[in-house]
Amino acid sequence: MQATSSVRESLITGGKTVRDVSEDISRHVENKPTGSWWIAMGISLVLFLFGFYCLATLLWEGIGVWGLNKTVGWAWDITNFVWWVGIGHAGTLISAILLLFRQKWRMSINRAAEAMTIFAVICAATFPLAHMGRLWLGFYWALPLPNTWGSLWANFNSPLLWDVFAISTYFTVSLVFWYIGLIPDFAVIRDRATRMGNKTRAAIYNALSFGWDGAAKTWMRYESVALILAGLSTPLVLSVHTIVSFDFATSVVPGWHTTIFPPYFVAGAIFSGFAMVLTLLIVTRKVFKLEDYITIYHIELMNIVIIITGSIVGIAYITEFFVAWYGMVPAEFYAFYNRATGPYWWAYWSMMTCNVISPQLFWFKKLRTNIAATFVLSIIVNIGMWFERFVIIVTSIHRDYLPSSWSMFYPTMYDLGEYIFTFGLFFTAFFLFAKFFPVINMAEVKSIIKSSSEKKH
Amino acid sequence: MSSTSENFLVGIFDDEDILLHGVEGIRGKGVKIHEVYTPFPVHGLDEALGYKRSRLPIAAFLFGLTGTSLALTMQIWMLGFDWPMIIGGKNFVSLPPFIPVTFELTVLLAALGMVATFFIVSDMKPYKTPRSYDIRSTDDKHVMAIDLAANKLSKEEIGQILKANGASEVNEKNF
Numbered sequence: 069m070q071a072t073s074s075v076r077e078s079l080i081t082g083g084k085t086v087r088d089v090s091e092d093i094s095r096h097v098e099n100k101p102t103g104s105w106w107i108a109m110g111i112s113l114v115l116f117l118f119g120f121y122c123l124a125t126l127l128w129e130g131i132g133v134w135g136l137n138k139t140v141g142w143a144w145d146i147t148n149f150v151w152w153v154g155i156g157h158a159g160t161l162i163s164a165i166l167l168l169f170r171q172k173w174r175m176s177i178n179r180a181a182e183a184m185t186i187f188a189v190i191c192a193a194t195f196p197l198a199h200m201g202r203l204w205l206g207f208y209w210a211l212p213l214p215n216t217w218g219s220l221w222a223n224f225n226s227p228l229l230w231d232v233f234a235i236s237t238y239f240t241v242s243l244v245f246w247y248i249g250l251i252p253d254f255a256v257i258r259d260r261a262t263r264m265g266n267k268t269r270a271a272i273y274n275a276l277s278f279g280w281d282g283a284a285k286t287w288m289r290y291e292s293v294a295l296i297l298a299g300l301s302t303p304l305v306l307s308v309h310t311i312v313s314f315d316f317a318t319s320v321v322p323g324w325h326t327t328i329f330p331p332y333f334v335a336g337a338i339f340s341g342f343a344m345v346l347t348l349l350i351v352t353r354k355v356f357k358l359e360d361y362i363t364i365y366h367i368e369l370m371n372i373v374i375i376i377t378g379s380i381v382g383i384a385y386i387t388e389f390f391v392a393w394y395g396m397v398p399a400e401f402y403a404f405y406n407r408a409t410g411p412y413w414w415a416y417w418s419m420m421t422c423n424v425i426s427p428q429l430f431w432f433k434k435l436r437t438n439i440a441a442t443f444v445l446s447i448i449v450n451i452g453m454w455f456e457r458f459v460i461i462v463t464s465i466h467r468d469y470l471p472s473s474w475s476m477f478y479p480t481m482y483d484l485g486e487y488i489f490t491f492g493l494f495f496t497a498f499f500l501f502a503k504f505f506p507v508i509n510m511a512e513v514k515s516i517i518k519s520s521s522e523k524k525h
Numbered sequence: 526m527s528s529t530s531e532n533f534l535v536g537i538f539d540d541e542d543i544l545l546h547g548v549e550g551i552r553g554k555g556v557k558i559h560e561v562y563t564p565f566p567v568h569g570l571d572e573a574l575g576y577k578r579s580r581l582p583i584a585a586f587l588f589g590l591t592g593t594s595l596a597l598t599m600q601i602w603m604l605g606f607d608w609p610m611i612i613g614g615k616n617f618v619s620l621p622p623f624i625p626v627t628f629e630l631t632v633l634l635a636a637l638g639m640v641a642t643f644f645i646v647s648d649m650k651p652y653k654t655p656r657s658y659d660i661r662s663t664d665d666k667h668v669m670a671i672d673l674a675a676n677k678l679s680k681e682e683i684g685q686i687l688k689a690n691g692a693s694e695v696n697e698k699n700f
Contacts, residue, residue: 086564086665212603221603225612230625237629241636248640251649252663256564259663278644279653282662284561286647288571292579293643297636300585304632311625514565514665518541 079173079516082360086514093506093513094257096356098269101503104355112495119489122482123198131201133482139468139475144483145195146315147457151340152192152490153235153312154333154453157305158341159185160242163249164301167294173369175512176361180352181345182246183505187497188344189239191490196231198486227314234311241304245297248290252511255280309337316460323403323464326391332384339377339423340453342370346446348498350439352507361508364437371436374449378427381456385424399469407463411476415459422452531700532674533559534683535658536692538667541567543691547669548573550690556683559672562662581639581646588638589631596630597623658698670698 084092101109126133136143159181166174197206208215210232212222222229254277261270280286313329346367353362392404408416426448430436435445467474501507536551538544544567551558558574604610605618615622644650662668669692671683678686684695 090564090664212599218608221608223610223612224600224604224626225615225619225622227625230629233626233629237633240633244636244640248643252565255655256663259657259660263660274654275651278649278651279655280649280663281655281657282562282564284563284567284570284574285576286649287563287566288576289579289581289643289647291566292581293639296582296585296639300632300636303628307625307628314625511565515567 079176079363079365080361080513081363084360084517086517089510089514089517090256090260092358092361093253093508093510094260096502097257097504097506098260098264098266102355105499105503109496109499112492112499114492115488116492116496119485119487119492122485123194123489126198126482126486127201127203131199133480134486135478135480135483137475137477139473140462140466140477142465143462143477144458144479144487145199147454147461148487148490149192149195150312150333150457150461151450151454152188152195152494154309154337154340154457155344155450156185156188156192156238156242156341157309157334157337158345159183159188160238160301160305161338161341162345163245164298164305167298168302172516173366175516176358176363176366176508177345177349177370178512179246179249179505179509180349180502180507181341182242182249183498183501184341184344184348185242186239186246187494187501188341189235189242190497191494193235193239194490194493195486196228227311227318230311231315234308238304238308241297241301245294245301248293248297249509249512250505251277251280252282252290253506253509255282256510257506306334309334316464321464322397322399323407323460325400326388328384328387328391332381335377335380335384336423336453336456339374339381339427340450342373342377343446343449343453346370346374346442347450350443350446352502356502356507358508361513364439367439367442368433368437371430371442374427374445375430375436378423378449382424385420402467403464406467407459410463410467412459412463412466415455416463419452419455419459422448423456426452531672532680533658533698533700534671534673534680534687535696535698536669536671536687537659537661537694537696538669538691539665539693541570541667544667544669545569545573547687547690547692551669551686554686556671556678556686557675559670559675562658562668562670564663564665564667567667581643584642585635585639588642589635591638592631592634593627595634596627600626656700659696 082088134143134145136145159178162174162181163178166178197203200206200209210222210229212224213219254273258270258273258277261267261273310330310333313333316324317326317329319325349362350367353359389404389408392401395401406412426445429441429445435441462477466476536547538547541563544561544563548558548561548570552573552575561570561574563570600623601618609617611617658670659666659668669687671687673680673683676683680697687695
């Protein structure tokens, strides 16, 4: 029996019944795609194809087509990598950490957020693989596989190799967690298709649902699996961005060599991830008419997470500056002075405005419960978080130790094309997911209908 | 189809609270319940049916332990013994840099091993078509299946008990 405070707003509005949940969520899978879906899919595919052309050129010509130079050897590729990995973090936070904290509001949004995680991690992985120049050898070089040079094993002292393990584990575990959650919902669609007499759909979803029957014993094991996976994913998600931050923090480059990077990166990841969840869900709830499931209350709670993580990130920016001044290391101090006032001042101040100042607007209840304001701010936050990674990476290395090596980074069409490629990939995957998979976890929402619906028992 | 037919009495419940009370009442009357099929996890149902706690967490722990030892053995053997290399003047075998990969492989094996165990013990696989006692059990009905062969009471008596304990419908199902 669940006890729910009457002070809390109801999580599901519109007096829905268990029946309505199956109907409202399965409908999008069963109906023919709408015109707007085709348009959105078309745009994503165009982006994907343009990006694919750029990626193919890169593989053919080599990474010289990017704007990298001897001084700035890491720029948009790693910026985009960290940005996408960070976006993925919200999905795991919602599905795992909020499960451990028994936050029921996760139930309407976890499915879409986890899908976003998986697609974002795939997008992220394309950058280091492309940067290797020989995509087809990427896995061979990165994994400790026997080879003809000895075997000369991969270097386990390198944070870049830790990244390989962290990202692939993160991807695999997130995928498994997501799929386990999908199984009962696939069974719903299977049985609805059987009743409607649609044999093809019934067969496809029967295969996808692994013969799910909803037996009490299976549910008991299922819940045990979900809890343990949440318990495993929680330290995992924290470890992933910690290890990503080690790529920088374990180096000796002024501006990177900072001990606060792990918590600061994790907070930034959750910050940008929630912003991306909001961007996607505001559109999804509108297009699929899911306003009763993803309510203003859900949006408000996510905006509160944005204020908290945005403020943590803001404090981290200020702490870095304080430590650079207080630490009295001239190189370190110069790196930060150059960040704010050097040739990339505009990137630094864009980051500060988007990440530190703009989320503070959510202290106003009017703004954090306003859909249009949330949508605009969620995009601004993600622009800001992209700039954060760009600022950390490029401003720290573009003025090398010798002024004769000082340089600037100018992106080429192929830098841009790679980024567009991931956008195309991400949105194509997301729209396919939204069409063919139930976008809301039906089983979980059904379990809270009685205690959290407007219609009290 | 097999020649021996199995006869089930299927009770349909509309609400999880009625179901929970019903399970207690029906088991109290000495009726053996084959299984209950619900559209969502009903808390307390496993205890009401007398199921023991799942041992999957133990499986996860053992798989995790395998991951830990595998990862440590691999790294120590590769960088310490098979081809030792001087990297940054550090020891060949130093534990701290091996921790991230060890942690990741622990989590990976624990998660994959536990999920594989879950699929095996629950007999779940892509090409399996489950036995459906009532197709509404994935939509909004809680479905209780009672194997008539496993019970001493007659069909009529069990039907009466089901009705008295909140079942909205009682059907027969033969396989």
